[in-house]
Amino acid sequence: MLKNSKRILSFSLKQISWVTLFASMLGCGKLVKLNDITLALGSNSNGKNPAPPTKTVRADTKIDFLFVEDASHSLDSRRSRLSEIIPQFITQIDPAIDYQIGVMLAHGGSSPHSGRLYAPMGSPLVLSSKLYRPHEVQTLLSNTLNTIQRDVDEAYGEALLYSLSNSLTPEHLKEIRNAGFYRDNAALAIILITDDHDLCYPTQSYNSTGLQNFIPVTTASEMIGYRRYCINPSTGRPSITSSKVFSWLKQFKGSKPLSLAGIVHRDGTKIPKGKVESIGYGVIELVQSDPNGILMEVADSDFRTQLNQLVNTLVSESQDL
DSSP: OOOHHHHHHHHHHHHHHHHHHHHHHHHHTOOOGGGGGOOOOOTTSSSSOOOOOOOOOOOEEEEEEEEEEEESGGGGHHHHHHHHHHHGGGSOTTTSSEEEEEEOOOOOOTTTTTTTOOOOSOOOSSTTTTTTTTHHHHHHHHHHHSSSOOSSSSSOOHHHHHHHTTTTHHHHHHHHHHTTTTTTEEEEEEEEEOOOTTSSSSSSSSSSSGSSTTTOOOOOOEEEEHHHHOTTTTOSSSSSSSHHHHHHHHHHHHHSOOOEEEOOOGGGGGGGGTSSOOTTTTHHHHHHHHHHHEETTTTTTTTHHHHHHHHHHHHHHHHHH
């Protein structure tokens, strides 16, 4: 009887000790319940590209993913493939994360799509993990990335920096937030997709022979787009630059985590001969402004490892707030 009493007492003390420890964790504002202590990302389904080290996920972790997509003709040969492989990372996002996904086209200012969330007819502007299962989000995102609208003016759908900046203007910001995106309490991941340099890359300041696989803006119509959207008419100086856009994004998010990624040409040997494609100047500089920025080669066939890394970075930074 005495032995049994000691065992019961011993068990009770251990149980009380565990409950006390867990209660103290709650008091510190950490994990809310045991069910929320989960792995951020699993290994890739094909087993060939293991995910980066996993992170624990706090119950209130929120991430908004914005894909800014080149809408030019030159990307069409890759668009269908990209729309299939880019969304593959979604099924590996930890279910504890409250995530949303939006798409923005790289249109110039005369387009009604510039700086606004885009989705084809019948598809939602914002894909929410609260409303759709991962495979549904994957299918819907794939359809949106593959079903774009052309930019009919001289920006040619390659004004990624301009359109992204345009989304931060009061009118567009209000509209986007009314749609439930750009949440104040969410981390923000921005992924820019192009097979060319950005329209606002200041080509006149560079000797194209000194840059790898760089196609300078020389045609009359492209120069119109560059001057219209990327130059301050009063001063004649660049109004949209990678450094300015990064500064605006940092001011916009404040203390909340922000991470940037680019799916661009990084390797000149992977640019097909005779194609109007080039190294992703402008986008590369923007992503490199972020200490944790991730650059991917648009000609590659799998982005899961890098996009998983992007998620883990935001999860880690969200835990530190």
